[in-house]
Amino acid sequence: MTKMGVKPEKQSPKDAEAVNHKLLAQAGFIKQEMAGVFTYLPLGLKVLTKIENIVRKHMDKVGTEILMPTLTPKELWEKTGRLETVDILMKTIPANEVSRLKNDSEYIVSPTHEEIMTPLSAKYNLSYKDFPVSFYQIQTKFRNEPRAKNGLLRCREFRMKDLYSFHTSSEDFGNFYERMKEIYMNVFAELGLGNDTVIALASGGDFTKDYTHEFQTRLESGEDEIFLNKETGVAYNKEVAPEDVQDENKYERFNASEVGNIFPLGTKFSTAFEYDFVDADGSRKPVIMGSYGIGTSRLMGVLVEKFHDDKGIIWPENLAPFKVHLIDLRQPEKASEIYDSLVSSGVEVLLDDRETTPGEKFADADLIGCPFRVVVSEKSLAAGGVEVKRRNEKESRIVAIEELQSALG
Amino acid sequence: MTKMGVKPEKQSPKDAEAVNHKLLAQAGFIKQEMAGVFTYLPLGLKVLTKIENIVRKHMDKVGTEILMPTLTPKELWEKTGRLETVDILMKTIPANEVSRLKNDSEYIVSPTHEEIMTPLSAKYNLSYKDFPVSFYQIQTKFRNEPRAKNGLLRCREFRMKDLYSFHTSSEDFGNFYERMKEIYMNVFAELGLGNDTVIALASGGDFTKDYTHEFQTRLESGEDEIFLNKETGVAYNKEVAPEDVQDENKYERFNASEVGNIFPLGTKFSTAFEYDFVDADGSRKPVIMGSYGIGTSRLMGVLVEKFHDDKGIIWPENLAPFKVHLIDLRQPEKASEIYDSLVSSGVEVLLDDRETTPGEKFADADLIGCPFRVVVSEKSLAAGGVEVKRRNEKESRIVAIEELQSALG
Numbered sequence: 001m002t003k004m005g006v007k008p009e010k011q012s013p014k015d016a017e018a019v020n021h022k023l024l025a026q027a028g029f030i031k032q033e034m035a036g037v038f039t040y041l042p043l044g045l046k047v048l049t050k051i052e053n054i055v056r057k058h059m060d061k062v063g064t065e066i067l068m069p070t071l072t073p074k075e076l077w078e079k080t081g082r083l084e085t086v087d088i089l090m091k092t093i094p095a096n097e098v099s100r101l102k103n104d105s106e107y108i109v110s111p112t113h114e115e116i117m118t119p120l121s122a123k124y125n126l127s128y129k130d131f132p133v134s135f136y137q138i139q140t141k142f143r144n145e146p147r148a149k150n151g152l153l154r155c156r157e158f159r160m161k162d163l164y165s166f167h168t169s170s171e172d173f174g175n176f177y178e179r180m181k182e183i184y185m186n187v188f189a190e191l192g193l194g195n196d197t198v199i200a201l202a203s204g205g206d207f208t209k210d211y212t213h214e215f216q217t218r219l220e221s222g223e224d225e226i227f228l229n230k231e232t233g234v235a236y237n238k239e240v241a242p243e244d245v246q247d248e249n250k251y252e253r254f255n256a257s258e259v260g261n262i263f264p265l266g267t268k269f270s271t272a273f274e275y276d277f278v279d280a281d282g283s284r285k286p287v288i289m290g291s292y293g294i295g296t297s298r299l300m301g302v303l304v305e306k307f308h309d310d311k312g313i314i315w316p317e318n319l320a321p322f323k324v325h326l327i328d329l330r331q332p333e334k335a336s337e338i339y340d341s342l343v344s345s346g347v348e349v350l351l352d353d354r355e356t357t358p359g360e361k362f363a364d365a366d367l368i369g370c371p372f373r374v375v376v377s378e379k380s381l382a383a384g385g386v387e388v389k390r391r392n393e394k395e396s397r398i399v400a401i402e403e404l405q406s407a408l409g
Numbered sequence: 410m411t412k413m414g415v416k417p418e419k420q421s422p423k424d425a426e427a428v429n430h431k432l433l434a435q436a437g438f439i440k441q442e443m444a445g446v447f448t449y450l451p452l453g454l455k456v457l458t459k460i461e462n463i464v465r466k467h468m469d470k471v472g473t474e475i476l477m478p479t480l481t482p483k484e485l486w487e488k489t490g491r492l493e494t495v496d497i498l499m500k501t502i503p504a505n506e507v508s509r510l511k512n513d514s515e516y517i518v519s520p521t522h523e524e525i526m527t528p529l530s531a532k533y534n535l536s537y538k539d540f541p542v543s544f545y546q547i548q549t550k551f552r553n554e555p556r557a558k559n560g561l562l563r564c565r566e567f568r569m570k571d572l573y574s575f576h577t578s579s580e581d582f583g584n585f586y587e588r589m590k591e592i593y594m595n596v597f598a599e600l601g602l603g604n605d606t607v608i609a610l611a612s613g614g615d616f617t618k619d620y621t622h623e624f625q626t627r628l629e630s631g632e633d634e635i636f637l638n639k640e641t642g643v644a645y646n647k648e649v650a651p652e653d654v655q656d657e658n659k660y661e662r663f664n665a666s667e668v669g670n671i672f673p674l675g676t677k678f679s680t681a682f683e684y685d686f687v688d689a690d691g692s693r694k695p696v697i698m699g700s701y702g703i704g705t706s707r708l709m710g711v712l713v714e715k716f717h718d719d720k721g722i723i724w725p726e727n728l729a730p731f732k733v734h735l736i737d738l739r740q741p742e743k744a745s746e747i748y749d750s751l752v753s754s755g756v757e758v759l760l761d762d763r764e765t766t767p768g769e770k771f772a773d774a775d776l777i778g779c780p781f782r783v784v785v786s787e788k789s790l791a792a793g794g795v796e797v798k799r800r801n802e803k804e805s806r807i808v809a810i811e812e813l814q815s816a817l818g
Contacts, residue, residue: 004473005542005575006533031529033478034516039529040476048476064413067449067457069442070479070549071566077504087507092518094553095486095498102496102555107443107565109501109518120440120448124415133414140479140549144503146511156516157480166414 001352004028006041008364019221020301021151023313027367029300029321036148036156043368044300046321048159051191051303052138052296054318055161058187062179063134063163068116070140071107076115080272086111088143109142114269114291117164121287122275128168131277131287132176136163138296152301153223153257159297166270167288168277177264180292184215184260191299192316193217193306197259200226200235204263211240215260219305222257257302258295265289313369314391322350324408325370327361329377338376338386338401345405366391372408410761413437415450417773428630429710430560432722436776438709438730445557445565452777453709455730457568460600460712461547461705463727464570467596471588472543472572477525479549480516485524489681495520497552518551523678523700526573530696531684537577540686540696541585545572547705561710562632562666568706575679576697577686586671589701593624593669600708601725602626602715606668609635609644613672620649624669628714631666666711667704674698722778723800731759733817734779736770738786747785747795747810754814775800781817 001007012022013032024030029044040048056065071092077083090109094100110116117135126133138161145156152158163180167173181199188197196218201211214237216226225238227245230252236242245251267286270276276284307314317323324342326349328335335351342349350370352361358377365373373396375387380398388407389396399407410416421431422441433439438453449457465474480501486492499518503509519525526544535542550569557565572589576582590608597606605627610620623646625635634647636654639661645651654660676695679685685693716723726732733751735758737744744760751758759779761770767786774782782805784796789807797816798805808816 002539003542005530005535005539005544031532033525034480034482037478037480037516039478039525042473042475045474045476064451065454066451067454069446069448069566071443071446071551073443074504084505085507086505087511089504089508090501091504092499092551092553093502095483095500095517096493096495098494098496099498099553103553105553107446108504116442116448121414123440126414130411130414133412135414142480142501144501144508144512144514157478 001350001354004042006031007354008367016151018150018153018301018305019308020153020304023304023308023367024151024300027312027364027369030152036145036154038152038155038157038297040297043321047300047315047319048297050319051299052159052161054190055187055294055296056138058183058190059136059161059163062176062183063136063165065137066135067137067139068110068113068120070110070142072110072113072116074106074108076119077108080115080269082115083108088145090142090144111141111143112291112293113137113162114164114265114289118269118273118275118289121164121166122270122273126277128277128279131168132165132172134163134165134176136161136292150221150223150301152297153305155297158295161294161296163292165290165292167290168279168285170288173264173288173290177262177290180262180290181213184262184292184294187294188215188217188259191303191319193259193302196306198226198228198235198256200224200237200256201240202237202261203239210264212261212263214258216256217259217302217306218254219257219302220255221305222255224256224258226254226256227251228254257305259299259302260292260294262292263290265291308369311363312367315369315371317371320348320370321368322348322370324349324372324374325365325368326351327358327365327373327375328353329358329361329375331376331378331381334381334401335376338374338404342405347405347408374404410759410763413451415440416763417776425560427559427562427710427714428717429562429713432713432717432776433560433709436721436773436778439561445554445563447561447564447566447706449706452730456709456724456728457706459728460708461568461570463599464596464703464705465547467592467599468545468570468572471585471592472545472574474546475544476546476548477519477522477529479519479551481519481522481525483515483517485528486517489524489678491524492517497554499551499553520550520552521700521702522546522571523573523674523698527678527682527684527698530573530575531679531682535686537686537688540577541574541581543572543574543585545570545701559630559632559710561706562714564706567704570703570705572701574699574701576699577688577694579697582673582697582699586673586699589671589699590622593671593701593703596703597624597626597668600712600728602668602711605715607635607637607644607665609633609646609665610649611646611670612648619673621670621672623667625665626668626711626715627663628666628711629664630714631664633665633667634662635665636660636662666714668708668711669701669703671701672699674700717778720772721776724778724780726780729757729779730777731757731779733758733781733783734761734774734777735759736761736767736774736782736784738767738770738784740785740787740790743790743810744785747783747813751814756814756817783813 012026385400421435794809
């Protein structure tokens with residue numbers, strides 16, 4: 001822990017209001033650089049990477065990973081009309097006079113990639129037999145958000161997985177869209193959010209007159225209001241809820257936080273970029289598109305809002321930055337022996353070797369929230385080994401050092 | 410290959426001049442979105458990820474990985490005076506009127522991260538006993554480059570590993586700096602560039618009156634001119650070369666491309682941000698810093714400049730997008746059987762199942778440059794198996810299907 005260069009703090013930052021911001025900042029997962037813009041510190045980057053690798057694994061089943069740029073040409077945004085209408089769109093200009101004299105071009109800082117993706121897919125001029133195709137990326141996005149708030153839940157700069165699919169018929173699009181609903185639910189299940197996440201109807205916004213679908217996770221602190229029809233099981237975002245929605249016999253109301261969304265884009269972008277394909281019968285038709293987003297850094301915030309107690313975070317085991325939080329209470333040799341042995345067997349261990357009080361070490365272990373706390377102390381050694389406690393249990397037990405590995409199973 | 414959604418092209422793009430741009434674009438590794446801004450397509454992202462994972466493995470030996478943001482506050486750049494002086498610095502402004510009305514703040518689009526890193530490290534208020542500490546990230550950087558050119562070699566948006574180290578004494582800094590030289594040379598050795606890479610003295614620019622060090626790879630098309638003193642073995646970038654440098658008896662001159670650099674930052678940034686530490690004797694001293702960069706997307710360009718012939722790219726085996734390029738010549742069942750068997754044993758295989766001529770398939774295999782080409786055809790099966798050829802060899806041979814795996818060893 002002394003080698004990490006960062007450490008938990010005594011208190012959460014004064015300007016942090018949301019639980020995820022408070023706990024993640026105090027425990028040393030993130031550092032706010034300005035409103036809505038964060039650095040992911042060693043612990044935070046570990047969790048973010050685990051979330052993104054789970055998302056990646058599921059996306060690889062339906063699409064191919066690429067990486068599109070942040071800076072994109074203004075002309076593409078003019079073509080779709082979004083240069084003037086997207087209210088969170090930013091562009092770059094030179095920051096000073098020397099820079100301006102060298103190159104005063106302006107570029108869009110992309111919040112989403114339909115404008116790049118559509119001409120990219122069109123370029124490769126696929127045969128109708130090669131469809132459907134889909135591409136995804138996991139990458140940083142930018143929004144000129146007026147009120148960045150709630151820690152990782154509403155940022156100006158954030159991490160996102162966006163997938164885009166291309167189809168030659170509405171039927172094919174429909175099948176793919178339904179498959180993506182399943183795949184998204186598999187992602188949220190693996191993240192431990194499956195039982196609390198519903199697919200809610202939402203407005204199509206700029207994209208479509210149809211409904212789009214949001215994946216909403218029940219959360220008291222969530223920004224969205226969801227109405228679930230108790231009879232049909234259909235969930236509605238407030239913005240598209242039926243008139244009789246206040247009828248409590250018919251609808252369950254709850255707060256929720258959006259963890260993903262899927263959009264039928266229709267032919268809006270393929271028409272703007274003249275992306276046609278030649279069908280089997282020789283006729284030209286515009287390609288039908290869909291887009292599918294998951295905010296990966298936002299998910300880290302939602303997970304903390306969901307999994308914590310008054311002492312700190314309680315990470316699901318597959319997302320924890322380390323499996324074991326190893327506390328050395330003045331037994332450096334034994335602790336370092338146990339550390340080496342666990343690490344060499346592939347167990348992820350955070351060693352707290354700081355010169356501080358046991359109380360502070362215990363409090364920080366609860367704050368950081370690794371699944372297992374292992375304490376090496378004179379007392380534990382006298383009792384026959386080390387003290388093992390799960391983060392979500394109250395009682396610890398003594399485990400012989402030879403049996404530690406299997407006790408963590 | 411038909412599932413990738415992109416495919417090799419008949420010709421390289423008209424505006425491509427550099428070999429790396431021509432070959433990478435034609436083979437389907439990258440797509441230029443505008444001057445100096447590229448999308449990494451499926452093949453390109455695979456290679457970029459392999460390069461970055463090699464860099465990551467070596468950096469993990471000396472530092473901790475974090476992820477700093479792209480958008481950063483202007484005030485930090487004012488503090489160091491770089492807001493006005495950095496000639497490639499860009500900032501964001503709202504792209505349109507609706508966006509401006511919601512939030513007209515301006516943010517710096519970071520080309521480097523000393524301004525974020527220094528206050529970040531200072532915040533955690535480490536004891537002198539905890540030093541040295543170092544952090545690194547692998548991330549996208551932005552430069553308002555007036556003449557973006559040479560494909561991936563000079564971009565407006567590019568991928569970079571940057572590491573920052575913090576020290577309590579010049580001696581400690583010096584030791585770390587020398588260690589980084591070794592570690593960098595290990596990185597370039599693992600990338601296949603070890604024998605052709607020298608450490609050259611270069612100017613300190615804004616940072617320091619001392620020399621800095623560049624890692625320069627011999628390359629006919631390289632932008633830099635290096636003079637190597639034959640007697641002392643010391644290499645100089647032209648900008649700092651001694652007066653007698655044109656003496657051919659004394660100096661070897663060659664073109665090279667910069668693949669990495671390391672900078673002694675001294676106390677420039679720690680002084681600007683008042684980053685002091687309390688030493689063992691109780692006195693306050695400014696922290697001594699160094700920064701260490703490797704352009705990972707640039708390296709992809711250098712590798713192609715280095716490893717190609719007139720037919721295409723010749724990837725080193727540890728960087729190739731796939732180990733095997735499997736060509737199916739109208740033997741779909743056998744080909745797919747071989748594909749499945751290789752993939753399930755963990756071999757990375759690209760299957761060319763397109764409906765096109767054998768000639769085009771062979772040419773594309775050479776263009777893409779995977780280490781092994783395996784052809785399944787009626788002829789090969791009649792001869793007892795599949796045809797195997799290494800990318801860097803002329804002759805192919807027939808290998809029985811049961812022995813294919815060991816033939817790829």
